Amino acid sequence: MSSLRRSSLTEQAAEAIVELIDGRRLRDGDALPPTSELAEMLDVSVPVIREAIAGLAAIGLLKRQQGRETTVSVPGSSHLAQLLSLRVAGVEIEDERLQQFREIVEVGNAQLAATHRTDDDLIAMQTAVDQMRTVRDSEELHAADVAFHAAVSRATANDLCELTLEALEPVLRRLRRRVWSGWVGTGGSLDSIVEAHVSILDAIRQEDERSAARAMADHLAQARTGLEAPDATRPHFSK
Structure with missing residues (x-):
């Protein structure tokens, strides 16, 4: 996966994470790679990855739990609504x-x-x-x-x-x-x-x-x- 050098790194990181989910065929409940690993893969800082994950969680694509790994989630009708x-x-x-x-x-x-x-x-x-x-x-x-x-x-x-x-x-x-x-x-x-x-x-x-x-x-x-x-x-x- 190529590193990210364009503007709005958070948005670009979010897009790259979605591509990763699709490319690896991750499904509901599957674990996302650790934040540090994603940051290294995309050549961005850990805070950028955290912001990207927060944004994806807000639209229901990821699920975060305190002290646990971030997992893939399937957005429901409430998110689309x-x-x-x-x-x-x-x-x-x-x-x-x-x-x-x-x-x-x-x-x-x-x-x-x-x-x-x-x-x-x-x-x-x-x-x-x-x-x-x-x-x-x-x-x-x-x-x-x-x-x-x-x-x-x-x-x-x-x-x-x-x-x-x-x-x-x-x-x-x-x-x-x-x-x-x-x-x-x-x-x-x-x-x-x-x-x-x-x-x-x-x-x-x-x-x-x-x-x-x-x-x-x-x-x-x-x-x-x-x-x-x-x-x-x-x-x-x-x-």
């Missing part, structure tokens, strides 16, 4: 763009779920739909809605699909509230929302990819209606 939240806040991403991204992710999830779902996945989706039928306020509705879409993402049998939706959830929380208030403000009902989820579930149960994607797109069109409503910021709950 933090990055997404900072990105949304930092550049003031509009709800319209969040909705666009959600449509891309969730329509694809529904299509993939139709060919990979298990009986347990179908049970989880049905349970969420049943919960929607008995909600008493908008918070219970949001919880059931999140549970349904999470079950769809798990049914894809693709970790990246599930990870992405989990990470998006904190960002989408405000969007969901705005969409619901706008939907009710335009005369939309809870029953129509429930039936939209039933349509998605039925298509996934029948292993019909096209119908699942179309049903999810139709449901997210409801969300778009709520998003574009003029009074979409007022809180509502109505069955």
